[in-house]
Amino acid sequence: MSPKESEKITTAYTDERKRLLGYIRKRISDRFEAEDILQDVFYQLTIGFNDIRRIENLTAWLYRVADNRITDLFRKKRPVTFSFKDNASEGEEGPLTLEEILPSVGTSPEDEELKEMIWDTIEATLSELPEEQRNVFVENEFEDRSFREISERTGVGVNTLISRKRYAVLVLRENLEIFYKLLKD
Numbered sequence: 001m002s003p004k005e006s007e008k009i010t011t012a013y014t015d016e017r018k019r020l021l022g023y024i025r026k027r028i029s030d031r032f033e034a035e036d037i038l039q040d041v042f043y044q045l046t047i048g049f050n051d052i053r054r055i056e057n058l059t060a061w062l063y064r065v066a067d068n069r070i071t072d073l074f075r076k077k078r079p080v081t082f083s084f085k086d087n088a089s090e091g092e093e094g095p096l097t098l099e100e101i102l103p104s105v106g107t108s109p110e111d112e113e114l115k116e117m118i119w120d121t122i123e124a125t126l127s128e129l130p131e132e133q134r135n136v137f138v139e140n141e142f143e144d145r146s147f148r149e150i151s152e153r154t155g156v157g158v159n160t161l162i163s164r165k166r167y168a169v170l171v172l173r174e175n176l177e178i179f180y181k182l183l184k185d
Contacts (some may be wrong), residue, residue, distance in 0.1 A: 012058055013042055020062055026135075027070050037069045047123050071123055074105055074142040118179055125175045129168055137168040 021038050025099050028034040045058075126134050140161075141144045147158045147165075154161075 008058075009042075009046055012045065012062065016059055016062055020066060023063065024066055024070065027138060028073065029145075033073060037066060037073065040069050041065045067127075070149075071119075074138075114179070118176065121175055121179070122172065125172050127170075129171060132156075133164045133171075134166040136164045137172075140165055 024034045024037050139150050147161045151158045
């Protein structure tokens with residue numbers, strides 16, 4: 001690595017470290033896990049710098065890597081058993097937890113690929129949700145925080161939080177519908 005490249009990495013670290021850590025801490029409550037993710041993001045920058053030269057917006061790349069690491073942590077921390085109790089019909093409230101809206105799949109290589117597709121759909125859906133809905137869903141489902149805990153931390157009423165999560169679940173259920181149909185056939 002040339003001195004110029006090394007300086008670019010150092011500048012990125014100096015300029016973005018605090019903001020990136022704050023961004024990660026909004027999603028990860030454990031300070032040590034957040035710092036591990038931050039360290040991993042900059043590690044990825046240093047080991048992949050030759051490929052990264054083509055990236056126009058280094059800051060956006062850092063945040064994308066952070067998002068990916070956060071998602072990886074959620075997957076490791078809370079392995080989902082992919083059980084599906086009942087797919088609610090139109091007009092019904094239906095389930096409100098991630099475990100309840102995920103379709104049931106087996107353990108074959110094809111099933112593992114399907115699980116990966118389901119997770120990709122969940123990630124994409126969550127990234128498109130309004131921030132308030134996404135944050136409530138992530139904190140409640142992945143970080144195991146109760147609505148009361150979230151309410152105390154944010155100052156938002158419990159009923160409002162439940163409503164936001166409900167909308168997130170409805171969008172997720174709609175986007176996962178194709179997988180329900182695939183598994184029924």
